[in-house]
Amino acid sequence: MNSLGAMQDFPLRIMRLMDHAEREHGTREIVAARADGTTIRTNWKNLAHDARKMGQALERLGIQPIDRVATLGMNHDRHLASWFGVVGMGGVLHTMNPRLFDDQLAYIATHAEDRVLLYDAAFETLVERMKPRWPTIEHYIRFDDQFDGWLAAEDGDYSWHEGDERDPCGLCYTSGTTGNPKGVLYEHRSTVLHAMSIIVPDLFDFSARSVMLPVVPMFHANSWCIPYAAAITGLKLVICGDNHPEHLCQLMNDEGVTHTAGVPTVWLGLIQHVEQTGASLGKLEMVIIGGSAAPEATIRWFRKRGVHVNHLWGMTEMSPVGTVGAPPQNWEQMSDDEQVEYMTRAGRSMFGVELRTIDDHDNVLPRDGVSAGRLQTRGPGVLRRYFKQDHDACDEEQWLDTGDVAAIHPDGSIQITDRAKDVIKSGGEWISSIELENAAVGCPGVAEAAAIGIPHPKWDERPLLLVIRASGSNVSEQTIRDHIAAHVSRWWLPDAIEFVEELPHTATGKLSKKDLRDQYRDYRFADAVAMIGRD
């Protein structure tokens, strides 16, 4: 307290969110569609009670504050209760991605020193296989009757663990492109501030009347902070263990879903389903699309149905939301095309997220919407130091390199042009692999496309485009090339287009350029094609 007077002490601890939820909207429904086909209806009051019992149960196992408790599960009510149960007793919630490879799973659980693993019955085989490689895990609890029985032994007469607001509360590993995965250790303060920030009208626009169906896995990037944001607002949370379009549509209609969120591929599936069946989107108002860029066609499809697409950019290291494409101040004055163009950008930064772009010589670039450079960020929800590392990930001024290449427009909206490591460096300049891919998938008959740089004796690198044809299509290389030519500079045109049956993806569903580069390490352009080069 300063010497003159004072406002009150209120450590920004996550369980304050749960206290608020329990007290102010305890009866607000949480609906969970479990993997076994049953639907569970619970609420914040019950969830808080389960979290308290879990705090007791973990302490009975000898788990201490700051100890890591891991989960390996899809989205369901038991998993949600565990989020608050682990954090409530002061533990660190380590959400593991079940789609990781065995070597990665072995590494991260051991690196995290996880002491307990809560897991879905569906992953029993995986868990049994991994047990010998998880020496630190002392207790395995299955998210089924075993979990219920474990909690049933407790009475819930428990007070949340208190501590400093900078204490850690969560751990998420990012699958780096080189070396081992790195852990982002979230803190109570950073998480509460982030949750407070993302519910505002220009981000997720969550209110007590919202009904939110996150199609974001609870193991993906802090689940976009949605469970915590939900606790503040008293919205109705609808969670689902799968992302089958039919199931999502049914939940939207049955539960009156107004908001949803997920990666672009989820929506491609949903759109296809709706187009084929004529299914309704119910009361859907907003779809938040992140993880990778939302295609213009997706934006236009939802828009035509009165649903606003809120384009999100962020990263695990950012808690994870960085920018959101809510309508800007001059929205009403924009033409239809201008609005759509704006929506294809990655949005503008929220309070607490500072962004800048720098060139190869670390000069800060102007916000002119054209100059593209390495995107850097800093703020209260941004990583300073990875788990157990001995050096900061950011520089002395706290600027963290995002690994993305972007241009910032004068209105603050950003346009991600590429991942820094995926940029194709040709003749001393950059070709955006993403822009090539976007141009290619806009060509009828192209289902998916990937552009990578192939070594070239004269230009250093030149683009190779890999294309999966849409089923039934036999679109030609020339047609695709002509289509792309209408969207990019001539010297960006790929030196070759190869048709493939499939493209490699990462555990989080993104195109794996790293695998592609490995696969095409020895690829060389035919001489004739190669010499087209740059004008």
Place this chain on the structure above:
Amino acid sequence: MNSLGAMQDFPLRIMRLMDHAEREHGTREIVAARADGTTIRTNWKNLAHDARKMGQALERLGIQPIDRVATLGMNHDRHLASWFGVVGMGGVLHTMNPRLFDDQLAYIATHAEDRVLLYDAAFETLVERMKPRWPTIEHYIRFDDQFDGWLAAEDGDYSWHEGDERDPCGLCYTSGTTGNPKGVLYEHRSTVLHAMSIIVPDLFDFSARSVMLPVVPMFHANSWCIPYAAAITGLKLVICGDNHPEHLCQLMNDEGVTHTAGVPTVWLGLIQHVEQTGASLGKLEMVIIGGSAAPEATIRWFRKRGVHVNHLWGMTEMSPVGTVGAPPQNWEQMSDDEQVEYMTRAGRSMFGVELRTIDDHDNVLPRDGVSAGRLQTRGPGVLRRYFKQDHDACDEEQWLDTGDVAAIHPDGSIQITDRAKDVIKSGGEWISSIELENAAVGCPGVAEAAAIGIPHPKWDERPLLLVIRASGSNVSEQTIRDHIAAHVSRWWLPDAIEFVEELPHTATGKLSKKDLRDQYRDYRFADAVAMIGRD
């Protein structure tokens, strides 16, 4: 930093809000209708530049961080720049209410040890009169050419003062009913958290597309935190030095105002003006009404015109927002009357505001919507200790008595039934003076009403109702009594009704029950009336 990893350091300092505003929406317009009839169009970028120059100018005067700099002004652009200028150099902004009495103004400026006073030319006489009674004030700067010239001498090459997030930043005195005014010392952290909290959909619902006209004086209760909330969101701020209905309506139409905020009397004036002239409300979407209870008629009037009334309750000691009456989760299922009834309540608490009611024996009362008791609060934006006092204003668990009597409904919404000191204690039970007044003003022909307790030999106190008739009306005592009888228990009926020409108000425009009680100290009921008593 904890030993395992870390998120970034980001002290919650107010100037981070200004940095965000300048960087992300620097060109967003701020329109100020000055008292001299001119309209100034500026923006966040210019405002930040002026604030920097002011930081330099204050330092040139020898002002140090934590020193108090006072303002005595209405709402205008120079005043707004001063808010950020004082805070930007680490000073404490002391906003004085020019409507206070001389003795109060003498006391608070001296108690605050104000070193500089910035004041409107309109208050020149007041300032000249007060100078001998303001021994600590070294510098007087008038908000006109003098202010502009003072800033013009600086170049704006200035960095905000940095410091701890718990440093003080603002000072507002509350005119207590007993003793001297007490100062609430806001901190950077409490203010930033408050600004982040109030922009969400269920509070003020501020977005980049909002156009906000606060009719809340900048000297009133932290100006409801609106200038800081505006800095986060990039809304267009429209400020006006007066609250003439015609002027407000004109600004609403000219500037496309979507949101406005003020005390109930402002809206009574506006409604009268619109009814008489047929003036349009333009694009108005929301009117935030606080300071005292919004009458049902006001709520219905705006509602009929598609404008949502957001009923706010708070106090200077709460930064100042406590509850807001945004539509609850079951809004769509409510009938028209239920919605209006909900809107007459004072709303429900936001994250960071905890509320409870207690009885005379300090027992916590149930949230049943019926049990009325003393309303207490705690949270990060709530006062712990008044300026320069040697003891906390709240108890060991940080509960602060609000001075209000309220009932909390099961859904968390609160109903303020009275000020604790205005409650009429009759036969060991409480009569709400506010409910009597509300019932009375609902009677055609009644312009304003006030109920106070008068000592009574048998019942301890009995209510006296003072009524101002609407111009041209000669409504009778019996008509009023009959009207009230339909709304309250029979034993609540006033023992006497007296017609008066005017009622005393406080400096902030509220009915002054204290003055009324003084005025009617020797009043006694006629015997016959007195013996009606309680059934």
